[in-house]
Amino acid sequence: MIALVFNLPFTLIGIISAIFSLPYQIRIVKNPLSLVIKVRKFWWVFGYMKNARAMTIGYIVLLGPRLLRNDLEHEFIHVKQFQKYPLIFPLLYFYELLKNGPxxxxxxxxxxxxxxxxxxGSK
Ligand SMILES: [Zn+2]
Structure with a gap:
């Protein structure tokens, strides 16, 4: 519950990102607690994320049009990472990304x- 509240800012960013990504289907998943939203296009994404097939922001899972095997399961693990490190997960993730790559x-x-x-990707 605490994690849910601490992660609320990211979840809100996730909802805004979903709206920008042209959503067309939404469902609630109980385990891990999340909203899974199918979207048409990540047109606003840039850099190494440009070809992302899916993404997780807070408890929002966005699924793009080019999904491959087990992408949803992959994103659920990121939801669990948000639950494990409330509030600080994006910071930890960014640090890890800079240190060890995508x-x-x-x-x-x-x-x-x-x-x-x-x-x-390439590495
Ligand atoms: Zn990932």
Whole structure:
């Protein structure tokens, strides 16, 4: 419950991001607690995230049009990471990203390994 409140700012950013991404379907998932929103396009995304198939912001999971096997399971692991590190997860993630890159940082490594989802990037 505390985690839910602490992560509320990110969840709100997630909702705004969903609105910008042209949402067309939404459902509530209980475990892990999240809103899974299918969207048409991540047109506002730039940099290394440009080809993202899905993303998690707070308890909002956005699924784009180019999903591959186990992408939803991958995003659920990020929801659990938000639950595990309330409020500070994005900071920890960003630090890990700078230190170890988009695939080898410990949060993505956990998500890819546990979900057995597909990494398309270069490293
Ligand atoms: Zn990920």
């Amino acid at each position: 695939r080898k940082n410990r949060f993505e490594d956990e998500a890819y390994t546990l979900s057995r989802s597909i990494y398309e």
